Amino acid sequence: MEKEGCVSRLFRVSVPKFEEVRHRVLQLSRKPIALPKSVKKRGMVKYLERIKSIYTYLDSAIFSLPAKLPRSGELHPFYRELLKAASIESYDDIVGKLAGFRRVLRNLTLRYSLRVKESLDVNESRKLFREYVGRALSIVRRTREDLEMLARAISELRRMPCINLNELKVVVAGMPQVGKSTFVKSVSSANPKISPFPFTTREIIVGHTLISGRRVQVIDTPGILDRPPEMLNNVELRALAALRYLADAVVFLIDPSRDSYYSLEQQLNLLKNVLEHFRQGRVLVAINKVDRVDNLRLSEVLRAVARLFKGDIMVMSALKGINTVEVLKRATDLAHC
Ligand SMILES: Nc1nc2c(ncn2[C@@H]2O[C@H](COP(=O)(O)OP(=O)(O)OP(=O)(O)O)[C@@H](O)[C@H]2O)c(=O)[nH]1
């Protein structure tokens, strides 16, 4: 199982598209073959060599992929969840199917090599060679959809930043536009995009910092809406996967502004959902954007949060850098509890 470093390292393979493969096979089937003068039955040998080069290419470009890829059981649950979030539940089936097709191609190649060797003249060799190319391509064609799905799975996982699973991870969560990215940017090395539009953050972003001499990963997530998990889209599901499988502690941000993008009620509903997955002791609620609210509104919001949440509640302004480091420090303390 991948315990540290980058999962993307496990997926350093490229999956070719069917059209590319077909094109390359047709190129190889026409490629001139240079043979020493001493070679007898040159026509037959030429076709044998072409069969060999097509087989070698297909095996290394497609059919050896399973041997280079981990099974999903070898992945950390966070990455398994990401595959699910991208609707790729059949990853292992695909990898298994490709291994099966590898055997089919190998048998086909052995059979046709033998028949070409036994052919009576060059015309028969050519006919058998063409048959071989057609049948090899039809095996590849049967893997077309699987290859597309595999390419999607790999690109989903390769996009992930390196996350050290052994190092402390503080996940920053909340509804869109509450200031998650502004906070992560202000307390860590990450430089996420910030804008006044919801779902600006669509990926998991990891920043690093030191708290009391210890390395901490601060994880920015996409916003999540207050709806049941089965209604969440794949961007929101990435955030949920980070919350469920990465978080040693959670900083849940609330925008207390009267004109916040999503109402306080919606934000509290989401908090309720998040708390179902965590011990309250691992969650810290940070009321952000205090620079925008008067004391009356602030105490109203604090009371509303406290009715629902019995853990630590802090106030801060990610934009002005008020209390942000203190919030992160408190979150790392919770992670150690
Ligand atoms: N006044 C004020 N504005 C803030 C504060 N924090 C963030 N903002 C603003 O709120 C808007 C959204 O900030 P982001 O950090 O992008 O919010 P987010 O939660 O990451 O949003 P999504 O990526 O869409 O989920 C931006 O216009 C920020 O400038 C704050 O403490 N005070």
Ligand SMILES: [Mg+2]
């Ligand atoms: Mg963001």
